Amino acid sequence: MFDYQVSKREFQNWLIKMQEEYEVWAPVKVGKNYTWGSWDGGSFPDEDYQNTLKPPKDLFFPQYEVLLKYKKVKGKRPLIIEPDLPQEKRIIWGVRPCDARSLTILDRVFINKDYEDPYYSHLRKNTVVISLVCQKPGLGCFCKDPLTIEGSDLMLLDCGDTYLVKLVSVKGKGLIKNPVFTADKPINIPMELPANPFNLEIADKDLAEKLEVIYRSPLWRELQEKCVNCGVCTFLCPTCHCFDLTDDQKGKKVRSWDSCMFASFTKQASGHNPRPTGAERLRQRVMHKFRYFFENHGIFACVGCGRCV
Amino acid sequence: MTVLENIKAKAKELLEAKEVEVVIGFAQGTLPGKCTPYFARTTEEVERFVWQDGCNLNLANYLSKFSGKVGIIAKGCDTRSIINLIKENQVNRERIYIIGANCPSMGSCHNCRHPQGVIADFYAEQVQLNNQDDFSDVEAFEELLSEERKNYFYQEMSKCIRCYACRNVCPACYCKECFVEENLPCWLGKTTDLADNIIFHLTRTMHVAGRCIDCGACVRACPMEVNLSLLNRKLLKDIQELFNTEPGLSLEAEPVLNEYKEDDPQPFLIGGEESV
Numbered sequence: 359m360f361d362y363q364v365s366k367r368e369f370q371n372w373l374i375k376m377q378e379e380y381e382v383w384a385p386v387k388v389g390k391n392y393t394w395g396s397w398d399g400g401s402f403p404d405e406d407y408q409n410t411l412k413p414p415k416d417l418f419f420p421q422y423e424v425l426l427k428y429k430k431v432k433g434k435r436p437l438i439i440e441p442d443l444p445q446e447k448r449i450i451w452g453v454r455p456c457d458a459r460s461l462t463i464l465d466r467v468f469i470n471k472d473y474e475d476p477y478y479s480h481l482r483k484n485t486v487v488i489s490l491v492c493q494k495p496g497l498g499c500f501c502k503d504p505l506t507i508e509g510s511d512l513m514l515l516d517c518g519d520t521y522l523v524k525l526v527s528v529k530g531k532g533l534i535k536n537p538v539f540t541a542d543k544p545i546n547i548p549m550e551l552p553a554n555p556f557n558l559e560i561a562d563k564d565l566a567e568k569l570e571v572i573y574r575s576p577l578w579r580e581l582q583e584k585c586v587n588c589g590v591c592t593f594l595c596p597t598c599h600c601f602d603l604t605d606d607q608k609g610k611k612v613r614s615w616d617s618c619m620f621a622s623f624t625k626q627a628s629g630h631n632p633r634p635t636g637a638e639r640l641r642q643r644v645m646h647k648f649r650y651f652f653e654n655h656g657i658f659a660c661v662g663c664g665r666c667v
Numbered sequence: 668m669t670v671l672e673n674i675k676a677k678a679k680e681l682l683e684a685k686e687v688e689v690v691i692g693f694a695q696g697t698l699p700g701k702c703t704p705y706f707a708r709t710t711e712e713v714e715r716f717v718w719q720d721g722c723n724l725n726l727a728n729y730l731s732k733f734s735g736k737v738g739i740i741a742k743g744c745d746t747r748s749i750i751n752l753i754k755e756n757q758v759n760r761e762r763i764y765i766i767g768a769n770c771p772s773m774g775s776c777h778n779c780r781h782p783q784g785v786i787a788d789f790y791a792e793q794v795q796l797n798n799q800d801d802f803s804d805v806e807a808f809e810e811l812l813s814e815e816r817k818n819y820f821y822q823e824m825s826k827c828i829r830c831y832a833c834r835n836v837c838p839a840c841y842c843k844e845c846f847v848e849e850n851l852p853c854w855l856g857k858t859t860d861l862a863d864n865i866i867f868h869l870t871r872t873m874h875v876a877g878r879c880i881d882c883g884a885c886v887r888a889c890p891m892e893v894n895l896s897l898l899n900r901k902l903l904k905d906i907q908e909l910f911n912t913e914p915g916l917s918l919e920a921e922p923v924l925n926e927y928k929e930d931d932p933q934p935f936l937i938g939g940e941e942s943v
Binding site: 388389391393411412421422497498583584586587588589590592593594602604606607612614617620622665667 | 697698699703704705706728729732826828829830831832834835836848850853856857858859860888890891892
């Protein structure tokens with residue numbers, strides 16, 4: 359059920375008001391593509407908006423992130439300077455439901471019972487996610503549920519001049535204290551798209567078991583033949599989260615994205631590489647998403663956004 | 668017979684006679700209009716080959732994946748890359764059988780001068796096309812103010828996410844270890860800041876200078892649509908103007924920047940114009 363109907367004009371005014379308190383991010387059109395950027399206070403995603411080239415992943419898990427700095431102190435232990443975590447409160451709106459859902463997958467990695475990553479967790483807590491329902495699938499899309507509310511705080515459905523609004527989380531409800539929304543009485547519109555063009559199953563529940571069986575299959579060698587082992591599929595994947603920890607020359611401990619597709623990913627100091635060819639690397643990516651992640655968290659690390667396709 | 672029929676017939680003949688273990692070509696991709704590299708090892712698999720608009724990757728890149736005898740369906744760009752790879756001892760000419768065919772994706776590169784294979788063991792079609800590359804795109808760019816050119820490159824380079832798709836699809840980028848992966852010393856920072864991105868792209872451009880044949884694989888592979896072609900084409904234009912040559916056209920001629928001659932033009936030096 360959607361809870362409110364609001365004209366785009368009113369929504370815009372509301373969002374402009376929110377800019378006093380929040381950094382507002384939106385899909386910004388550059389050329390013919392959309393990318394994440396600061397909202398200009400006036401633009402709405404047009405009908406060409408399928409999804410952003412890059413997922414919103416790096417708004418929470420930046421491609422390059424300084425975790426801490428350190429200085430040598432003569433005769434003493436090095437001085438460690440912890441970074442100030444960003445305090446800005448953010449709204450990101452226009453996120454596609456698949457990408458919003460991907461955040462709940464990243465949450466399982468960075469915020470779990472054993473460990474809470476302060477950098478990721480801080481950015482997550484300070485951010486409100488407003489998703490925008492897809493009306494037609496992109497060429498590569500294979501999501502299961504375009505109306506998934508997972509990961510969204512508020513959800514919008516474009517109805518021409520108006521948006522239908524669904525209050526999803528406590529955080530989202532807390533945001534709606536503005537007259538624009540409260541003046542109208544809540545409405546109850548069933549969550550149904552005019553015609554659901556998405557009818558794609560990502561995978562079977564027993565996929566993880568099937569993958570276990572084909573671990574040694576010649577299929578991987580066959581599949582990798584055309585793969586050039588670049589980082590496109592992992593860097594554009596909203597759920598891929600492998601990273602490298604390095605020290606840069608200026609006394610910074612840095613976390614940056616890595617990719618299991620790269621030959622250097624598993625290369626050891628001795629020169630030995632336990633994943634010597636593309637076959638092992640491709641297999642690792644598939645296994646991680648659909649078997650290991652499933653075994654650890656009970657869900658696949660894939661939302662069907664289709665960027666890898 | 669159509670070009671595709673000729674290609675298939677030759678591929679089957681090679682596989683049946685065991686002259687090659689595999690034939691590298693294209694099959695229909697997952698998305699409409701896209702074609703994907705395909706490796707046929709049996710005559711049945713040959714039936715999956717297509718030759719149409721969308722067959723635009725440079726297949727020469729895949730030769731190094733195979734150690735035995737390999738057949739390859741090659742358009743102009745692929746054959747020029749193969750020539751370079753042979754000259755740089757990356758590919759053994761004896762090991763490959765080249766099925767030449769005109770590039771079926773003519774729409775995507777307006778200025779292509781060599782849509783047909785430059786070398787081949789068999790030509791699947793005989794039509795000779797004569798196009799002229801006038802480098803008008805590069806000239807138009809050269810006309811801009813330096814500030815405008817700088818801004819354009821800054822804008823393009825800032826889009827890069829350093830996935831290295833451009834490098835990995837490039838047949839000229841065959842280094843076993845690329846400078847970007849070296850960490851002792853670390854030549855290149857890991858950020859996607861403009862400075863690091865520019866160092867990556869300029870270094871790569873200069874490294875493939877004189878060897879890049881402007882196949883456009885890097886541009887097509889880029890998920891962020893960074894325009895890399897302008898840099899590469901500027902170098903091709905300079906090579907054309909200074910040395911009156913084009914890379915990848917002959918098995919004999921040394922790649923232009925691989926050798927030094929006393930009378931090489933050097934207009935970039937003070938007083939260098941005089942020697943041109």
